[in-house]
């Protein structure tokens with residue numbers, strides 16, 4: 237078991253189970269356990285809601301009780317929005333997944349219990365867990381949809397497991413232009429601007445420096461410098477041709 241196991245206790249809606257599977261697959265989880273799904277299993281509608289995460293649904297294991305579903309696990313979290321007055325450690329999602337990560341890395345099986353859509357987990361089910369996880373929600377509106385609750389835990393798991401690495405990053409097509417190329421570009425612009433008397437007498441040094449600063453702020457790549465240089469040359473040569 238290299239990942240936490242998601243355990244849904246008496247889930248009712250096929251759409252929620254499908255969306256749970258999708259959320260799990262989004263964040264690299266695949267072990268799903270279902271405890272007595274209401275009105276049986278499989279359920280019509282779960283596959284379409286899973287949106288391609290069928291491997292999670294098809295691999296889901298069925299149990300009669302929460303107790304049986306967690307029997308082989310070494311450490312179990314119970315998720316709940318409500319205070320239950322039980323003497324257990326209470327985690328937020330991020331430290332909970334740090335704890336899960338450490339335990340799984342040392343070879344333990346870790347599970348996360350999620351409750352029924354309407355009534356959540358029963359106190360007896362929570363009493364089977366080692367710790368409680370609750371989310372930092374607005375207390376006036378604290379209950380998340382079941383699949384969203386699974387998504388949040390799965391996200392925190394993946395963030396922990398990958399160190400937050402993103403699948404892709406911002407790319408620069410070419411590296412910033414070398415200084416020599418940039419300075420030669422500045423010389424070129426300044427000579428062309430001189431040729432059309434752009435600089436008022438005695439202001440040239442400060443205006444040339446300001447313009448260099450503008451280009452520095454743009455972090456031009458080699459290709460950017462080539463493009464700008466070509467554009468300025470085209471304008472300058474067009475003017476020279478017209479003036480002949």
Ligand SMILES: C[S@@+](CC[C@H](N)C(=O)[O-])C[C@H]1O[C@@H](n2cnc3c(N)ncnc32)[C@H](O)[C@@H]1O
Pocket residue numbers: 315316317318349350351352353354355356357369370371373378379380381382385
């Ligand atoms: C729709 S909620 C159940 C709401 C139910 N009325 C209750 O009060 O527990 C379904 C499940 O999502 C999880 N969940 C929802 N909101 C949560 C929160 N704020 N913190 C932790 N888990 C939450 C729990 O597992 C919960 O049993």
